[in-house]
Amino acid sequence: MRYDNLLDSLGHTPMVGLPRLSPSPAEGDVRLWAKLEDRNPTGSVKDRAAFFMIAQAEKDGLLSPGSTILEPTSGNTGIALAMVAKLRGYQLIVVMPENTSSERRLLLEMYGAQIIGSPAAGGSNEAVRVAKQIAAEHPDWVMLYQYGNEANVRAHYETTGPELLADLPEITHFVAGLGTTGTLMGVGRYLREHKPGVKIVAAEPRYGELVYGLRNVDEGFVPELYDESVLTSRFSVSSVDAVRRTRELISAEGIFAGISAGAALHAGLGLAAKAVADHQRADIVVLVADGGWKYLSTGAYSGTLEEAEARLEGQLWA
Amino acid sequence: MAIEVRIPTILRTYTDGAKQVEGTGSTLGELFTDLEQRHGGLQDRLVDGGALRRFVNVYLNDEDVRFLDGLATPVKDGDKVTVLPAVAGG
Numbered sequence: 256m257r258y259d260n261l262l263d264s265l266g267h268t269p270m271v272g273l274p275r276l277s278p279s280p281a282e283g284d285v286r287l288w289a290k291l292e293d294r295n296p297t298g299s300v301k302d303r304a305a306f307f308m309i310a311q312a313e314k315d316g317l318l319s320p321g322s323t324i325l326e327p328t329s330g331n332t333g334i335a336l337a338m339v340a341k342l343r344g345y346q347l348i349v350v351m352p353e354n355t356s357s358e359r360r361l362l363l364e365m366y367g368a369q370i371i372g373s374p375a376a377g378g379s380n381e382a383v384r385v386a387k388q389i390a391a392e393h394p395d396w397v398m399l400y401q402y403g404n405e406a407n408v409r410a411h412y413e414t415t416g417p418e419l420l421a422d423l424p425e426i427t428h429f430v431a432g433l434g435t436t437g438t439l440m441g442v443g444r445y446l447r448e449h450k451p452g453v454k455i456v457a458a459e460p461r462y463g464e465l466v467y468g469l470r471n472v473d474e475g476f477v478p479e480l481y482d483e484s485v486l487t488s489r490f491s492v493s494s495v496d497a498v499r500r501t502r503e504l505i506s507a508e509g510i511f512a513g514i515s516a517g518a519a520l521h522a523g524l525g526l527a528a529k530a531v532a533d534h535q536r537a538d539i540v541v542l543v544a545d546g547g548w549k550y551l552s553t554g555a556y557s558g559t560l561e562e563a564e565a566r567l568e569g570q571l572w573a
Numbered sequence: 574m575a576i577e578v579r580i581p582t583i584l585r586t587y588t589d590g591a592k593q594v595e596g597t598g599s600t601l602g603e604l605f606t607d608l609e610q611r612h613g614g615l616q617d618r619l620v621d622g623g624a625l626r627r628f629v630n631v632y633l634n635d636e637d638v639r640f641l642d643g644l645a646t647p648v649k650d651g652d653k654v655t656v657l658p659a660v661a662g663g
Contacts, residue, residue: 329662379661402661434662459637460662467581467660472618475628475659489637491630491655573662 261296262339265306266414268294270422270540275507276524278531285530285537287523288423289510290415293546297331297338297362299513300415300544301401304437305335307410308399309343320344323396327351327386329379329434329571330359331545332401337366348396350386352378354465354570358549376468378571379434380476401435403479411441420449423538427530430523431542432515432573433457433489436481438542443485457489458522460497460515460573490525492518494572495564498555500524501547505556514550515573516543576604576648579655587615601631602644604654619656620644628659 258264273287274280292300312318323346326336333349340347347368351359354375363370371389373382383402390398401407419426419442429446431438436457443455469475494514501517504510523541530537547556554566575595580588588594594612598604602620609616619629624643631638632655638646648654 377660383661432662457637461635461655461657462660464582467583467658469583469658469660472583472626472628472658476661477627477659478661483639486640488640491632491635491637491657493635571662 262306262342264296265302266295267418268292270419271508271510273508273541276503276520278527285527285535286539287520287527288538288540289504289508289512289516289520289543290419290540291510291543293512293543297335298545298548299331299335300438300542301331301335303410303414304401304404304407304435305332305339307406307413308401308404309336309339311404311406312397312399317397318343318345322346323348323393325350325386325390325393325396325398326401327373327379327382328401329382329573330355330363330549332435333368334359334362334366336399337363337368340368341366348389350382350389352382352571354378356549356570356572357552362549375569375571376465377474378462378466380469380474383476384474401437405480407435407437408441408444408480411438412445413441416442416445419540420446423540425538426450426453426540427537428454428456428523428526428539429542430456430458430519430526430539432519432544433459434515434573436478438544440480440482440485447485454487454526455485456522456526457486458492458515458519459489460518461491461493462571463494463568465569466571490522492521494567495560496521497572498563498567499560501555504543505547510543511547512543513545513547513573514553514555514567516541516545518573519543575650577653578604578608579653581657583658584615584618584656587612587618597650598648600642600644601633601638601646601648601654604648605644630657630659631655632657
């Protein structure tokens, strides 16, 4: 494959079968598939959203060389934006929770982004709150706001969704991690339009208590992009289950993925078991949002599961 | 055996600090009403006008009840209910 530059190489990521994890890998039975979004320019599914958000902002005349972009992010979106910002001549400031892995920080700094830390308690809710405050104080800065920006959803509606259907017309389920909700909303809408009956399933990471440590319930936050009607179901997945499945991806299929992929796989395996029990054919695609590189320092890939769970407590691991 | 309900930090003022309480009922709504007997004020933090409050998420055996039957979702002994405030990832 040849491209004129890195940005043009966005998307068209591989979909690989998971024959050892699938209950019955023969065609016509219950099969699991992984869409490998680490094969994107900066290594995550967020490249799609970042590129589309910046392209739209440029089209709307909001950005010109020297502009400053501000964004709340737990890591991958910041990294994706940082790369594009570097190439296009924008300044990037990210607001990131303190309880994210050191690799994310290193990558952001490498691309020249400035990081403002937000308190660990409250996770991304706090990052959003702090970013909105800073944006109000700096009206000349551009906050792309991945939690409410339609270009985030559109990226998946126009690229991820069509790729999935082209590679697997017989798809029955799509499972992905739930964060900004962009992937599930975009892919979900696309697939539902073209494949009636398809199931769109969210795997929501369940963090340790610290992350849910809001001061009051009104500090709760639901991304503006979220439209419940696009989902078929939504599952909460613990860190220990996510880590267990991430390790299974490596040992059974050789795929080195980030921890949110383990969460999505956990939900996917539940769907597969149900399909088997119901004697239903299923082709279940699990989205692998990124590789495991940024999570090595979390200790999730070594030691016992209990040790990994303890180390992840209090961290925003997805 | 009853139904285990995990309570987030922010609502433990209603449970004397307990992170887990037990209750009974044949639906989620009945379970919350039952909990209210021993943990006064808790139900109002979870339910408003007959529906779950917007920034509260409830999971039955790890499945979001808004995709089951909401407050009418059937529950039984041995089930695990988890209550969490709405916190976004990304």
